[in-house]
Amino acid sequence: MTGTSKRESFRDVQVDPLPQRIDAYPTQTIAGFPVRPGQALPFGATPVPGGINFSVYSNGAERMTLVLFRPGEPRPLAELPFPPSFRTGGVYAMTVFGLDPESIEYGYRAYGPFEPEMGHRFDARWVLTDPYARLIAGHETWGRPSAPDDPYPYRARVPYGDFDWEEVVSPGHRHEDLVIYETHVRGFTAHPASETSAPGTFSALVEKIPYLKGLGVNCVELMPTYEFDELDNPRTDPTTGRRLYNYWGYNPLGFFAPKASYAATGRFGMQVDEFKNMVKELHRAGIEVVLDVVFNHTAEGNEQGPTISFRGLDNSTYYMLTPGGYYANFSGTGNTLNCNHPVVRQFVLDCLRYWVTEFRVDGFRFDLASILGRAPDGSVLPNPPLLETLAHDPVLRDCKLIAEAWDAAGLYQVGSFPAYDRWSEWNGRYRDTVRRFLKGDAGTVGDMATRLAGSSDLYGRRGPTASINFVTAHDGFTLRDLVSYNTKHNEANGEDNRDGDNANNSWNCGWEGPTDDPEVLRLRNRQSRNALLLLLTSRGVPMLLSGDEVGRTQDGNNNAYCQDGPQSWFDWRLTEENADLLRFTRCAIAFRAAHPALRPRSDRSAPVTDQLFPDVSWHGVHDWTPDWSADSRLLAAMFYAGLPSGAEVQHDCVYVAANSHWEGQRLELPRLPEELAWHTFADTAAEAPHDVYEPGREALRADQSRALVGPRSVLVLVARSRL
Template identity: 50%
Template sequence: MSVDAPPLFTGTSVGVGPGDPLVLGARPVPGGFTAAVHAVAARVWLVLLDPRDGRVLAELPFRPEHRTGSVYAMTVSGVASERIGYGFRVLPGRPGAPDGRPVSGVLLDPRARGLAGSGPWGSRPRYVCRILPDRLDPVAPGPRIDPADLVIYETHVRGFTRHQSSGAAAPGTYAALADRIPYLRRLGVNCVQLLPIAEFDETDNTYTAPGTGAPLPNYWGYNTVGFFAPKAAYASEPTPERADAEFRDLVDTLHRAGIAVLLDVVFNHTAEGDHRGPTHSFRALDESGYYLLDRHGAPRNLTATGNTVNANHPVTAAFVLDCLRHWVTRYGVDGFRFDMASILNRDGSGTLLAQPWLPAAIARDPVLADSLLIAEATDATGTDQVGSFSADPRWREWNGRYRDDARRLLLARPGSVGRFAARLVGSPDLYPERGPLASVNYIACHDGLTLADWTAYSRRHNAANGEGGGDGIPDEESENGGEEGPSTDPGVLRRRARKHRNALLLLAVSRGIPMLAAGDETARTQHGNNNAYCQDELSWYDWSRTRTEADLLRFTAHCLAFRAAHPVLRRPDHPYGAPDVSWHGEEPDKPDWAVDASLLAVLLHQPDPADTVFVAVNTGDPRTLRLPDPPLGTRWHLHLDTGAEPGADSRAPGEGRALEGERLHLAAHAAVALAAHP
């Protein structure tokens, strides 16, 4: 059958017929396109739109022959799919119910692969779904890095190159990030983890800057609008076509350089918020399927964002799986970090499940079989599933216990030596069966103080966020070194620099998968703001610091090179005791586990391939250690020493200084790493 075409199609007709209910979303076909959507509704319309301004061109009703169950599927001919925009309208109710309630506005397709109308960064979007081609040139295969060898670098696409010091031709874009690959390789990074790149509205923040009243952005992007669409504002031209092409090019270029790509994905809430938020799609299509609701039908807010995704509902679980497969098959990404992943473990009432279906399905999905899966095993209710998110060995976790225990150790908190000892060898108390590689170790990330600010501020400074300064993590176990904020005092600066390097050294020598936050290698600062989700320019990477902080950058690279050179640091199994691991103090085999202890020293050894490393961290006054004997035929070589002056505190693998005698001077609040060489 056909309907009369609107003026744009003068002289032609638009033909419609049944579509494929098994393929949701919109796809081009010869002479037109197909569109299918799941909707719990009395009636549904496919709306054809002008992609430039969202003007309605035609509204095509889904007829009874277009419906299979709750899926409405239609094939449209006589339309150039690459030139048209589309959306849906629904009439709430059950199929066949009489009219009487208002028809929705034009809804977005939850599976739209492209969203037009977002414009340049900071412009208010008027989203229109676009249909992108199916057939594309293949992306270079991922590097298939053994998890034991991964070094993850967490960064923000815009913030990494937006600063004028980057010198990028198109700053803040996918292409500009690709140009920084030589820098990442020199640093020793082989995996980038990108903060959310699925389409989001950076103008949806309701807070304003104190004093000026200027709107604050949703800079991080944890408020997804289009789960299948790369963010257009991160492309050199803010169109879905360019975003699609340039993100594919970024992944391809990173892969060719031996660098894997992880995406930070947000399946715990959506940009629709609570009843006061916009209705983009999910709320009108199937609110009780996609969201957790209370007995009055109001959204449950377990995420502190207004709504909570009903992750283990069959419709929502299918959506999540389709979305993950999409990023793997279309763009070639190598894995995902799941924001507030404990939501994925909840049932329709919000109760935590002992055996949730969705995480198991993700881990066992054949398309995702090679994908790295990392859970942030918490949510906004205070739930903390670190160590227990899933028993499936495919799942790894952001180890917040590692972060906290490392910080406490370096601040000489009581009892911290014994607690961090478990973290250094891979957290066997948390992952007794899964092994060290279940743990993604980090000391700083996007959420919280940067590593430099952790050494310079004893409290958060968030007034610029427009929330009265009370937002963000209340206590980050930080210390300012004797003066809050910027300082010119040489003693303060020396204490800060040493503590910063101690953190980097510990991260590099700990078993598990290390993650470095972008800029921590050059002392990036947010001036004490520990919740910079709404701070654009403040969060940018200042590339001039690669010169002014060249010593710190070199030290970081040497730490990562030391890790890469020593397989004993990357073992996938937990140690069982001497000689695999032995603990020491000022004298060999005499560790101090007292509550007020201030020295942690460990020898890590493996026979095949032969490798032995000694690590010590001193959180108190200077002391002299008598070193344990190295293996027969070897002697200790000093590679990393944060007690030495910057620039002389690290050496590349193969260039360590051979020690004379059996004693080592360990400066106050300093750490060392040694290796046994012939």
């Protein structure tokens, strides 16, 4: 049965088929393939009528060859040298006709000098991965090494760009409404107890969307999801002899390519589709997607590292080099990406635009972002062009841009990161202050107050949404370990416990590590709830570390980057075992969502005139009388928002009392007008299930003028009308 109808029908619309383009024709034959001079832009491999356009740049190369492979075959199918007439400036471009994107892998051989002292490390023995590769084959199975003699281990392919997004669009949450959940795609579902059909993949994350939605988070921040080398770790666990991984993946190989082994369909080369489907389903559930991106170094490492892509294409462009041609190491990982070289700036911009336009992600968290503000010689730029470009780019306009505002070479910019009114920061000060306050350090109450109210000392002009508040993140202790260990226990990482941060501000509550002591366990449970409650009632954007809501432990390991196993994975049995903590977290998230007083608008619309209370007020044992003295361990804040409701004003008022003293304290409550009454939302001194109430069903307090805040406890009240 054959024959094409003259007119295609698309629903009710009749569309004439387009005529074939007549200008897409080959001009010559190279290595048996019909070719013509290609389009220099866009860079990368792009399907065009009749074939594929290849474009790659190198400022230092003398000549370039396109190398084609049949999928998976070790020997090239053909090598096509770019004729001089196919080069424009430093860009080599060729359209090859008759190529089927599905049955081709491609790479480049770059010819040029090997003169490290001059910055050149060309080595034509290697086939190089296109820096713009959007699909990378060869590593579809997690943890499977390349053959040692493989001349081309990371094999670029051309993905299909089509995907049916249906009518789904990003929820487009305002910054102040975000509750971020930081997780690891593999670790979230790799544990057998996840009971997903393809554990450790993008599709398994989709199966867990109901859990995320139930928890109430509305943004997931995914640790590296681009192609990286998980085997880039020479160490073994000294006790078990088990090989260690680079499990976190902060060592990029392909900035444009979703990690193949995170896709159940990677073996079909469909990781692009699976990733898009994940974003689509998260969006459908009202959850945004922020990607952790690492534009500070690559997996090629230092002088001893492998030549995979950048080093062999344009070493001195992509990397910061010392005058002798060695790699500058501001990242602590061997090399430093030369982010403020104009070519690399464009590369970073192209990459982010690709993820936003093609995958519809909602933002990025930039690992060691302060490196992005360094000049090619490593000096700190006052006005870094890359950061400014990203802040003003029209494609990225609605993106959340989140900086880890420090680097591994001592630059610490929390509060001073060049923000251009666009960037938010991981607020390291917030983390440190909450931890010190909770363990009862003296002299922290004033600082804690500043953090709770949105860190105006750091972000006064930019507003609280510039502050990403967190108590724990992937880097460091989990929340459970923060209250169970005084010191790190990283022996399993194979570095004699030397790796990882020593300044954890943690407290084990009386016993180091696992214990049966009910008093210690009770205190740990309370301290965990205290941290969650402070985080979720603070102004700014809260970020939770995945698993903290169910008491996930890493056995005191505060640098689990190499632990691909149960120590790092989310154990889904904990959702049952610690159902009380999960409920507590869920309620605290819902409470935040219900109270605009905790989430002032970043555009600062004019306040209503007849406000009951100030925006933030401070209290203590006596109302309206805070105690800021060095010995004080009590903080009581009242957050208020007057919301216009027709001709009336609706009052939203939340009272947060945090006591890090080992004794309870009796507090005078601020007086409310007649029609309102204090209700208890959460009291961490109470045992579950009385530690928290469902938002909207808080318990009316018998005593409206006084409240007891227990030892090392947080109490949260809400003013509601008397019904």
